[in-house]
Amino acid sequence: MRRIAPYPVLADEVTLTVHEVRLDDVPLPYESTVSERDRRIALHLVGKDWSTVRLVLRAAAPRHELEAGPWKKAAFVATASERRTNVHTAVKLDWGGPAEWVGEVELHRDDHVDRVLISGHLVATVDDVEGRVIADVARPWTVDLQANSPTPRDEIAVRWADFAKVPQLKRHEESPWTVSVTDEAPILYLNSGFEGLRAVLTGTKASDRPARELLASQIAVSLWTTLFNEAIRHVEGTDWPDGWRGMALRRMLPDVFPERSPDDALREVGRGTTAPDLPTRVLHAAIKQAKAPRSLANFIRSLQKTGSEDR
């Protein structure tokens, strides 16, 4: 996808930084709250009920390009939006120096449940038309209300449970593992009542490694297949689903439809693909996610090594 503007725009993008996070006017420790690298803010508010969060923002545009161009009355508008609640907030920041703007975005607890995207646009008067977008934020921020660490929740949760003793899992008592999906997160449950499963998966013996990895990748194949099938049920039109579903699809679709761009692949899925080989394609993508060929090859090699003469 390429964008084209019918009027002059900046070639470069705007850098948006978060300088402070205040929770009901109390500044939060920066290090444990803000991850600049991942552009994330984690509100791990232990036991504290809060009502508002203020983010102190600073936006910076390429000064020379901006000053040399045909734009007038340049201003920066910060935005806060959450897909799940469909709340969109826009705040015009104050002038903070040449090609810089500062200000605060306020989030209300009642408006948000999960992840809020903090971004913005550089707007200006072009050809006598006011408020035209001439640049976007290079790397938007995410405020994660659930996370307890600013590094992203980019792993699927794994829990050990004795299936026989957990009512919700009792049905799967005989399965070594199962996957449960909710809107928040998928959870992989490993059956601690399945004899030996824990020994295999958590063992540290080098000689057992091929078998351990083989099992892990088998679990992963079934996990990714389940996640994909669950996620595509939530695809509507051309929009990527929220949360883990979108993330799972972004990882899987390039392998499901390698000849299509991710957006094109999503569109294909969104209009109810007619590809008759979809299950096969999904299996292929899951095998790839699970790195199954590598672990199987290692396992087979280990069999050849240990299956030697024995008396």
Next chain:
Amino acid sequence: MTQDGITQDPEAFGAWLARQLRRKGMSQSELAAKLDVTRAAVSAWITGRAMPRIEKIQAIEEVLGLAAGASVTRDEAPESSGFIRWQYRPAHIDGGRELGNAAAFAFDSSLAVTAREAAQNSLDERFHPDRSVRVRFTLHEISGERLRRFQEAILWDDLVPHIKAAGDTSQKVGRVLANGLRELGENGTLLLLRIDDYNAHGLTGPEYDDGRFAAVVRRQLDSHKKGTAGGSFGLGKATVWGASQFGLVIMNSTLSEPFEGRRERRVIGRIDLPWHKLDGEEYAGPAWLGEPDPTRGEAAARSWWATERTVQELYLARESSDPGTSFLIVGAYDPAGEATTLEKLHATLVQALATNFWASMVSTEGTAPPLEASVVALRNGDVVVPEERVNPHRYEPARSRALRAFLEGKTIKREGDADVRITNADDVVEVAVTLRVPRRKTEAKGDPIEHRAVLLVTPTTDSDERANHVVGMRGTRMTVLDRTVSRLPFGAVPFQAVLLAGTATGRDLDEDARAEEFLRAAEPPEHNAWKATEDLTTTYARGAATRLRDFLGEVYAEVRRVVTPSERAASDDGPPAVLRELMGLHPTPPPRRPGYPTVRSVTGELNDEGAWRLRVEIRLPEERRDPWFLRPILRFATRSGPKPEARWAKLVAESHCEVSGDVLICDPNERVAVFAGVSDVSSHPVPAHMAMAEVDVVQAKDGGR
């Protein structure tokens, strides 16, 4: 007894006198006549029931032509060795022919088996129970004059015609003999393997009647063993002869209890040839090197008391006066054909001793191990491989550690049903396993006796190629059972397990002795398993085989139980590390060269009608044969929600593609396709100058195919 006490031992005097008479070919009656005594008196002297008076002794010396006092010192006459010769057993009068030693064929013969059997015999013959039996293997390759001198000492030239006659290459034994002679001729070297034991009983007992001497020298399949002995078939000694290309072994024994009043340098040789015919005479095969014994007929030979010089010439001089036997295997070789050089033969012997007797060589603080073994290799008296004392901890580190911990009472014992698992790398877990010994058939009734065998399990290293084995032993702790434990639980630590059964438990209980007998009956001649042998099923009441199977099954089950890794109590200890990297949801970086067509460049402007006039370059991926069917899409960018699409009024192919309706058909062999397009103003959701536009390409669904 004489008053001046020149001799204290009538028995020894009798044996001496009998020997002198044999040598002179003089009968008891002739001597009686010359001394003017009754024949009964001479008989009483010879049988040790009485001693002659001093003047009679002097007369005897005179009659026999011996130096005065010879009877006192009982020195053999210097010409003693002159009496020594090979005595060949004549063929059976029924014409029966033995073309090989059946006992020797009972084994897969190899030098390793010889070492095992020889050391086992020595261990069974331990004399002083508080001291080790010391077994020494000496490989000695001789040639030149040294070889010639040795051949003279064993009267080799007398043997050669017999060996040649027996060397019938159509028989297995004959081929080995012929080959041995050929190699000796070609190489001019002869390999001697000498096996010494010290602190063993030695070859005690009479020449022909029951005893250790007769069992080894005279008889086949006579084990002369009781109780805890490793061998019960008497086959072991056959492997000693089997290690000689000529079936030739010379023995020198220091006796633990005197015979004929003597202890040191009882010497005899034996060669096991097959039936053969020489100069018109037929021979049964075996021959003995010793003193002819006319009292037993023409073929018999007795052992003789050799001089120090003689045993030196025979390479059989013993290094201390400790009782025990030295076997000299003449023309030694590895029947398995694996070891050929002195170095390899040395290594084979060390390995065999370590594998079979590591348990007998493990000692504890302050106590001697049952067995000490060493191996040395020489060539013409020069050391080729220095003497190596076999160290069990070097060859069997895990098993030796387990046994030592048991002997020192440092194991982790499982009491009752308590769950004992291995947690540290040097833990030794001890578990009792019950063997229910059924009654013997000769016992009218009685409940099975419960024997508690000791099972030791300890971790070994990842590099242990023979990990996960259980070795079983009884009695003197020679390895009998050696099995891989199958169906191990996953994540089991690599281990070695040692099963001490019968008297190997060292407790001296009655049950242990009963179990010992039971297990001995369950051993095949190779001593490499416990199974339902004929001996077992004929000796014990019905169900013996089942009892044995249950016992071994329980052993394997216990091993599995002990090595099963313990499940941690925590119910939620996070994702196993191995899964983590397969479960990442974080976005993967987009491929540098995607496998799908992408818009590489869009340039253009609005025309006078307010329509977009665009020139679009499409990058096409490599490695595709079918043409690409692509639909270019023009969208108006919005801040949120679906982006509205506009239609094309016109599409014109510029390079490497053609237009078919609203689809571009691109050449898969090209990397870039270019087209131009003009938007349909009527389809614009907003005037084009008010919004940004996006151009993308998607796969045309059916592609016009």
